[in-house]
Amino acid sequence: MLLLFFLSSSLFLGWSLGANDAANVFGSAVGSKMLNFRKAAMIASVFVVFGAVSQGRGPSTTLMNLGAVDALAGAFTISLCTALAVLFMTKYGMPVSTSQAVVGAIIGWAVFTGYKTDYNVLSQIIGVWLVGPILGLLISALLFLLLRYYLRKARIHVIKQDAYIRYALIITGAFAAYSLGANNIANVMGVFVGSAPAVILNFGFFTLDGVQMLFLIGGLSIAVGIFTYSERVMNTLGNSILSLTPEAAVVVVLSQALVLFIFSSGWLSQQVAALGLPAIPLVPVSSTQVVVGSVIGIGLVKGAREINTKTLGHIALGWITTPMVAGFLTFITLFFVQNVFRLQVSAGKAGIVDYSSDTISHRAESSIHKLNVVLPGILILSFIIIVVLVFLFYKQRKLKLKAEHELLNQQNEFYETRKQINKMEVSAIHLENNLLSQKLEAKRRENINIALNISAQREFLNTVAEKLEALKCASEPEISAKQLHEVISLLRQKMNFNDEMEHFYAQIENIHKDFQQKLAAAFPGLSNQERRLCILLRLNLSSKEISALQNISPKSVEIARYRLRKKINLGQGENLTAFLQNL
Amino acid sequence: MQLFRHASKSIELIESFLDIIDQGTLIFKEGVKNYLYNNRENFVHNLQTLSALETDADITWRKIENILYTQSLMPQLRGDILRLLEELDKIIDLAKTNLFQFDVEIPYIPEVLNQDLVKLTELSCAAIESVIPATRTYFKDPESVKEKLHRVYLYEKEADKLADAIKRRVFHDMPEIKLSQRFHLRYFTLHIETLSDAAEKAADVLSVMAIKRTI
Numbered sequence: 001m002l003l004l005f006f007l008s009s010s011l012f013l014g015w016s017l018g019a020n021d022a023a024n025v026f027g028s029a030v031g032s033k034m035l036n037f038r039k040a041a042m043i044a045s046v047f048v049v050f051g052a053v054s055q056g057r058g059p060s061t062t063l064m065n066l067g068a069v070d071a072l073a074g075a076f077t078i079s080l081c082t083a084l085a086v087l088f089m090t091k092y093g094m095p096v097s098t099s100q101a102v103v104g105a106i107i108g109w110a111v112f113t114g115y116k117t118d119y120n121v122l123s124q125i126i127g128v129w130l131v132g133p134i135l136g137l138l139i140s141a142l143l144f145l146l147l148r149y150y151l152r153k154a155r156i157h158v159i160k161q162d163a164y165i166r167y168a169l170i171i172t173g174a175f176a177a178y179s180l181g182a183n184n185i186a187n188v189m190g191v192f193v194g195s196a197p198a199v200i201l202n203f204g205f206f207t208l209d210g211v212q213m214l215f216l217i218g219g220l221s222i223a224v225g226i227f228t229y230s231e232r233v234m235n236t237l238g239n240s241i242l243s244l245t246p247e248a249a250v251v252v253v254l255s256q257a258l259v260l261f262i263f264s265s266g267w268l269s270q271q272v273a274a275l276g277l278p279a280i281p282l283v284p285v286s287s288t289q290v291v292v293g294s295v296i297g298i299g300l301v302k303g304a305r306e307i308n309t310k311t312l313g314h315i316a317l318g319w320i321t322t323p324m325v326a327g328f329l330t331f332i333t334l335f336f337v338q339n340v341f342r343l344q345v346s347a348g349k350a351g352i353v354d355y356s357s358d359t360i361s362h363r364a365e366s367s368i369h370k371l372n373v374v375l376p377g378i379l380i381l382s383f384i385i386i387v388v389l390v391f392l393f394y395k396q397r398k399l400k401l402k403a404e405h406e407l408l409n410q411q412n413e414f415y416e417t418r419k420q421i422n423k424m425e426v427s428a429i430h431l432e433n434n435l436l437s438q439k440l441e442a443k444r445r446e447n448i449n450i451a452l453n454i455s456a457q458r459e460f461l462n463t464v465a466e467k468l469e470a471l472k473c474a475s476e477p478e479i480s481a482k483q484l485h486e487v488i489s490l491l492r493q494k495m496n497f498n499d500e501m502e503h504f505y506a507q508i509e510n511i512h513k514d515f516q517q518k519l520a521a522a523f524p525g526l527s528n529q530e531r532r533l534c535i536l537l538r539l540n541l542s543s544k545e546i547s548a549l550q551n552i553s554p555k556s557v558e559i560a561r562y563r564l565r566k567k568i569n570l571g572q573g574e575n576l577t578a579f580l581q582n583l
Numbered sequence: 584m585q586l587f588r589h590a591s592k593s594i595e596l597i598e599s600f601l602d603i604i605d606q607g608t609l610i611f612k613e614g615v616k617n618y619l620y621n622n623r624e625n626f627v628h629n630l631q632t633l634s635a636l637e638t639d640a641d642i643t644w645r646k647i648e649n650i651l652y653t654q655s656l657m658p659q660l661r662g663d664i665l666r667l668l669e670e671l672d673k674i675i676d677l678a679k680t681n682l683f684q685f686d687v688e689i690p691y692i693p694e695v696l697n698q699d700l701v702k703l704t705e706l707s708c709a710a711i712e713s714v715i716p717a718t719r720t721y722f723k724d725p726e727s728v729k730e731k732l733h734r735v736y737l738y739e740k741e742a743d744k745l746a747d748a749i750k751r752r753v754f755h756d757m758p759e760i761k762l763s764q765r766f767h768l769r770y771f772t773l774h775i776e777t778l779s780d781a782a783e784k785a786a787d788v789l790s791v792m793a794i795k796r797t798i
Binding site: 032033034155156157158159160162166167202245246294303 | 587593
């Protein structure tokens with residue numbers, strides 16, 4: 001439990017590393033939407049843990065050789081101060097790297113406890129800090145040249161090329177995550193290696209010793225950092241590789257993976273040593289600085305004339321300020337931890353201690369507890385598989401239900417729309433029917449009127465005919481004169497055409513309804529007779545024609561026109577008909 | 584592997600889209616010739632074919648857009664590619680509209696202008712025909728696009744010159760035709776000429792896209 005409490009600072013460091021450095025691995029793929037975040041986080045987490053457990057020992061050994069932290073409180077303080085230094089410097093926009101902060105903190109611890117710092121190891125570490133970005137630059141420039149040459153020769157269709165690049169981003173991202181885990185786990189757990197539990201867990205097909213268990217926990221904390229915070233870093237803060245083309249991004253990620261792999265692979269170091277060359281030092285490197293070097297390498301190949309010296313200056317400044325800040329902070333904190341909390345920050349074995357891989361893995365073999373966890377392992381694995389299968393099954397079912405629901409919604413919307421359209425069609429037809437029935441009624445009335453009119457005419461003509469017959473038979477001139485007078489008055493009476501005229505005006509007013517309204521609004525003082533005159537004038541009828549229609553003399557029409565002009569205040573020279581037509 | 588299947592499908596659609604534009608250009612050329620030489624039956628047939636091709640182009644363009652967005656293909660390039668295809672789609676839309684205008688308005692074209700108008704049509708269509716291979720080249724070899732595009736600009740410039748000459752001739756050297764007919768002729772010359780302008784616009788888009796891919 002005490003170990004777990006002391007590990008909390010390094011777990012925080014691991015979380016911070018996962019949150020920030022995952023953007024170097026999958027930032028481009030996620031930022032450009034080529035890969036969704038969940039997939040990227042899953043791949044990165046699995047490979048970070050795998051890299052940390054299988055290949056994290058080398059760089060951790062180098063850190064232990066720099067300063068053999070042999071007390072839990074000391075290791076805790078180093079991790080805490082590293083994390084605080086990174087947090088503080090990031091907040092104030094200062095160049096910072098976890099790898100350099102850890103080294104500074106270890107030196108701070110060594111100065112405080114009086115341990116002698118191994119300057120050979122320190123010079124190796126500083127050398128790698130310098131070489132890392134330069135190697136990144138060279139590798140990325142070379143890879144970019146090769147890739148560009150190949151793409152020009154191969155002439156792959158841009159859409160297919162995009163598919164290849166997408167797979168390449170996933171593969172190189174996985175490799176980079178593996179290398180990040182292998183190289184940078186030393187920053188997270190390196191100082192606790194000396195305090196690792198002496199136990200070996202046997203899972204049947206593989207075993208985990210105490211150090212690897214520490215690395216597993218550290219790897220998991222990095223994975224938590226990736227899942228919980230790196231998406232924001234990838235999408236909002238962005239990073240230098242986000243703005244690159246997908247091809248360049250593959251090259252940058254691959255070059256970063258290679259550099260981190262080179263400085264963490266014990267096997268590669270041994271192979272180089274076997275060739276008679278100096279062995280590659282296994283040192284934690286800042287992935288961000290390697291990425292910057294790689295981006296510069298691509299820029300050089302593309303013909304960028306200027307290298308941003310400010311960026312280079314920032315990196316170089318980080319090499320000096322980060323260890324100093326972390327070292328100073330550790331020194332002060334150790335003072336408080338030792339004198340205020342009364343915790344032992346070192347075991348007190350002054351001098352250089354050799355923590356080579358062999359000594360870590362084979363120390364006091366007799367004291368190591370071997371635990372067989374095959375059966376519990378299988379049970380836990382089976383349980384996890386069952387949980388995953390159930391989760392996938394329910395997820396699939398949920399998706400299916402969602403799809404069905406959406407389909408149903410769409411159909412409902414479709415039916416609703418159809419219903420609305422049908423309703424509109426029905427109301428339109430209804431309206432049309434109403435209009436038609438109104439027209440029909442009007443026609444029917446008209447026909448009845450015509451029929452009545454015909455019968456009235458017939459009756460009238462019969463009466464006239466009878467009277468004329470009687471006139472023909474009349475013998476006395478007086479009686480015949482009287483009868484003739486009666487016939488003439490009858491005919492004159494009939495010539496009034498009052499009904500017909502009323503019908504005519506009704507129709508005209510109906511047609512010129514708008515004009516009627518405008519006229520009434522503009523000149524409300526007009527009489528009915530004057531309004532009718534206006535309509536007739538608008539129809540462009542002459543005074544003679546109007547007089548015939550109204551059964552008055554043309555002179556009366558002229559007088560009526562004159563009065564109308566007065567009433568509507570028409571000036572001299574203005575045409576009354578034109579005025580009414582334009583109203 | 585599904586990604587490669589979608590990639591192949593979208594490549595196939597883009598190729599078929601470009602074929603449609605190419606065929607549409609040929610049909611437009613034939614349609615104008617048939618109108619000028621009074622082959623009414625063939626002209627109507629050309630009109631129907633071009634209309635069907637334009638509909639096909641629209642459908643194919645929507646399919647391409649759909650596949651590129653739903654399958655998240657080329658997130659950095661798809662916007663540009665769709666814009667280019669849209670510009671090409673506008674060309675076939677314009678060709679169809681122009682041919683329909685011939686059918687609806689039945690412009691009076693004096694026989695002496697036939698040869699010039701045929702040449703103008705050929706120049707405009709040549710500009711379009713040069714954009715299509717340049718577009719195909721963009722997908723596989725962006726660095727060679729520029730070599731292909733200079734033809735488009737040349738044909739467009741020649742089409743402009745010829746259109747100006749035709750308009751000048753109509754307004755200055757043909758007193759026998761009415762003013763309304765002159766206006767009509769000017770519009771139809773302009774309609775044919777706009778095809779080369781549309782091709783030039785597509786070439787501009789393509790040129791910028793090629794530069795973006797090569798840097």
